[in-house]
Amino acid sequence: MSLIEDLKWRHAVKAYDSTKKVSQEDLNKILEAARLAPTSSGLQPFRVIVVENQELKEKMVQGALNPEVMKDCSQVLVFAAWDSYSDAKIDKVYDHHTDVRDLPRGRFGSYTDQIKELYNGQTKEEHFAHTARQTYIALGLAMAQAAELKIDSTPAEGFSNEVVDEMLGLKELGLRSVTLLYLGYRDLEKDYLSHMKKVRIPMEEFIIRK
Numbered sequence: 001m002s003l004i005e006d007l008k009w010r011h012a013v014k015a016y017d018s019t020k021k022v023s024q025e026d027l028n029k030i031l032e033a034a035r036l037a038p039t040s041s042g043l044q045p046f047r048v049i050v051v052e053n054q055e056l057k058e059k060m061v062q063g064a065l066n067p068e069v070m071k072d073c074s075q076v077l078v079f080a081a082w083d084s085y086s087d088a089k090i091d092k093v094y095d096h097h098t099d100v101r102d103l104p105r106g107r108f109g110s111y112t113d114q115i116k117e118l119y120n121g122q123t124k125e126e127h128f129a130h131t132a133r134q135t136y137i138a139l140g141l142a143m144a145q146a147a148e149l150k151i152d153s154t155p156a157e158g159f160s161n162e163v164v165d166e167m168l169g170l171k172e173l174g175l176r177s178v179t180l181l182y183l184g185y186r187d188l189e190k191d192y193l194s195h196m197k198k199v200r201i202p203m204e205e206f207i208i209r210k
Contacts, residue, residue, distance in 0.1 A: 006147040008198055013152040013182070015190030018072040022183050026149050027075060030183065033145035034077075037138035041115055043093050045085070045131040046138070047175060049078040049168055060167050063160025073154070074184035078164060079139055080175040081131035085119040132178045139179055146183060154182040 022030075027050070034048050051057055052075050060076070061067035070076060082089065090112050098107050119127060139155060146153045157179055164170070164177045188194050200206070 003144065003148070006144065009150070010143065010147040010153065011193050011198060012154045013184070013186045013191050014066070014069065014154070014193055015187040016069060016072040016074070016152070016182070016184040017187040020074065020185040022074040022151055022185075026151060027183070029149060030077075030142050030145045030151070034079075034138040034142040037141045039134045039137070040130070041111075042097065043085075043090065044134075045089075046079060046081040046135045046178070047173070048138070048142075049080060049170075051076040051078060051168075056167065060159075060164055062163045064156075065158030066154070066156065069154055069156075069182050070159075070180075072184070072187075073182035075182075077142065077181040077183065078168065078177055079135040079179045079181070080165075080168075080170050080173075080177045081128060081135055083131075083171075083174050083176050084124040084127040085122075085131070087116050087120075090116055090119075128176060132176075135178045139181060142181055152184055152186045156180040156182065 031048060031050070035044075039045065051060065054071075057073075057076055058071055061070050064070050094108050094112050095105050097103075098105050143153045143155065159177075159180055161177045164180075165175075168177075170177060186194050
């Protein structure tokens with residue numbers, strides 16, 4: 001099946017079958033799609049936290065707009081961005097780049113000096129606004145990979161970031177939650193969208209050509 005057909009098949013599932021679990025093999029493919037996502041300057045300024053523990057999921061529902069979805073899905077992926085940039089973080093990433101490519105460390109020093117200067121002139125909130133946007137690219141690729149595997153997903157911003165950050169100890173990791181992605185298999189009886197046509201605005205209205 002083509003990517004277009006996979007995207008036509010998927011929708012934001014509103015009810016999951018709690019008895020069905022996503023295999024670790026398939027989960028790893030979804031996580032790999034997120035890991036391979038492009039990011040600004042190749043910094044990958046976010047992490048993905050996989051929540052499978054049922055007790056933890058049920059604690060995280062505080063403040064969630066769709067608590068049953070969170071409780072019944074197979075896994076919750078938490079896309080959490082760096083709370084700020086720093087020279088040390090940038091150097092660590094680029095040391096890894098040069099090591100993997102068998103290049104001398106500092107090979108990209110002129111470029112990293114430029115981005116350090118850029119970020120050093122910004123506030124931490126500006127940093128987070130930038131790192132948070134990077135997560136959405138990975139989120140989209142994760143959803144596309146899930147659709148190819150015929151695994152349902154639901155992206156969510158309707159949750160308490162404070163609760164999730166505290167439950168997962170994200171502050172201590174220098175991270176802040178941005179979005180969630182629920183994974184699993186739809187409950188055909190409870191998921192009302194399963195029996196409805198997918199609706200998007202027409203192409204001629206969606207695309208503006210100049």
